[in-house]
Amino acid sequence: MMLKDNKFIFSALFVAISAIIYEFLLAENLTLYVGNSVIQYNITIGLFISSMGFGALLFDVRKRDELNQFFIIEIFLGLFGGLLSFFILILNYLVFCQYLPFLLFKLFLYFSIIIIGFFVGFEIPLLIKLANKKMSYILFLDYIGSVIGTFIFSFILIGNMTIFKIGLICGFINLLIALIVANTILKKVFTLCLIFILILLMNNNFIEYMMKKFYV
């Protein structure tokens, strides 16, 4: 029982860390492609906080499949959040080639904030149920994670690596959590494959190639 509890406590903390870094990454992407960092950061903050809240509300206490739900969300966040900067780069290229209207591109960016915020929020009551701890404890971990994530992003990540790599690292964290909570061999193997792919993508040459090819 103890080990199982620790798993989820560890998850709560790291989920919060990667969530807030995703938020800042999206704000950076918005600044880059849409402009005016102050406004974009403000919009990101507002959308993130409110969608986290709505996500927490929409959690259905009656459904029983918590572990599976959590696993799926972690896989989704790991892939979507981790590869998001690449998706956005490619979408921007499509806008440039006039296959995609700029407005839709902007909406996709804002929608991504809402999606990530929503799933992060949804995880909180999920974790409360899984970890068997009081709500205040999980929320406490969530907020501590946000503070830690802010420090890591501002002092370590943003000045030293590209936004692509930062995304991949957070994706890796989410997938690692998925690996830890996976309860079947199939799930573990699947997650390991995804982690392996993500690590391959962290190659600097690959990132350089993507930037050269798609940022015109």
Next chain:
Amino acid sequence: MFKIKWVYITICLAACTIIYELLLINTLSFLTKNTLFWQTFGVASYMAGMGASSYFSGKMQTTLKKFQLIELILFIIGLSSPILILKISQHYKYFEFFLAMKNTNNAVLLLNEISKIYYGLFVFMIFIIGFLTGFEIPFIQDISKISNSKILSFHYLGVLFGTFIYIFILNPLFSFEMIFIQISIINFLIFIISFNNHKTKIGLMAVILLFLSSKNFINELKAEKRFLNQILYLIPEIPADTNFNNLKNEFEKIEHKIISYRTLYQNIDFIDKKSKKLYGDESSISLYLDNSFQFSSINEHLYHQGFAHIPFLLKTNHVSNVLVLGAGDGLLARELLKYNDIFITQVELDEKMIDLANNNIKINELNKNSLNDKKIKVIIGDGFAYAKNCNSRYDAIYIDFPYPKNHDLSKLYSKEIYKYIFNCLKKDGFAVMDGPLVEYGSRDENNYEKLLINNHIILNTLHNSSFNYILPYKIGEETFVFLSKQEINLNNLNKKCENCDNDVENEKNKIIEQKFIWEKNEKYINSIFSPKFGVFTNHFEAI
């Protein structure tokens, strides 16, 4: 009826709390020139505050009295924040100027201490706002008997609502001190509404009184803001040993006018003054963008002639088609128009800047109405996008962007934009940029070590671009970089600069001995995907 009131109150309170937070984050970003810190740590401390309160609210019951106390505290925070921000900024800028001049280690340490208090205080204030918010919700649940989840939904709707009201309506229309007052009045109104009995009538009278006296308070705040601007812009003119309390008197002795414009992109401050101390009773005008010095009529010729004409000595091609990015004040254009057979395309982002260049009498006099010349075409647009999509090739490109204080500006010094500029040039063309470099000769000055990072970033980024020949040079206090596709012959600097004044000619002769130290390392290369300016590894100080 009773219930609906609490729904509206929930939405209002949530909106107010997020607006306070965004206000504090934005105002402090602007004043401390540290956008990244406030946008990230602002959110973190707000969420930490909410987390702390969710921990405590489980343990205690929020009574009506506690709720009213919370609203009162928020009201006081709303009123006191703008005063605190303005007063601390005034003291900080005062100390920064005088202590920096004394140039001792103690002075620098003291400034760091004040800086920490400044930052610490406001991070704590944002934390408190988040903390208090967390208590409002359980109370409203208790008293309104609306279910937990519904109240939370309205709360988050309020957060969304507040964010958009602030970004699209309040921030563009009002100054920050006005918005603080508006929100604090709403908190006070809610304080009043939460009473259920006759006290409401007394409360309403209090509100009316408040409304009437707010005009005085607003004038008071405007005066404080004016005083801050005076400190920012007039302080070099007053005696060095002036006490903080005597500042106002000293400022009165200087004939001056400070006009502030707030555009979508920046804050423009235009100062018209009669400088007694520095330049012997001479009238001068100067311009500041987001509190950063742009030019002063006293010595701008040094800067603009050095920028415009030195490259003409070094160039190997015939220049007739020139692109100027930025420089909306028209002063660079004035210099370039001295050449025959030249056509200038000028790209400026801020329409207000062009408007001032053309219609402000003193600026127009200074730039000799250059932007209306028939050999110039002015385009309102983003320089980065223009360089990216340029469809003609130019003989010369002049890059005059503001110094990179934050992310938006960091991209204007990125390897990507230098690539675009290279591609916009003809095969024998050149480019010149105005950048925050520090020359070896000023190594004994205060900030040299800190500013050296700019050398690393800019020179690594430039050497990583396609330009093979790079020559940084300094004229007066300003540094530029000449970027060429052809080899540079430094002997050309011995030629006389035809369009330069004598002092510029003297400065030009010093170029050959100038040295710029930088460390070659890939980690310093600035890219739009990995910004090196406006991040903590290089917190850029205003010059």
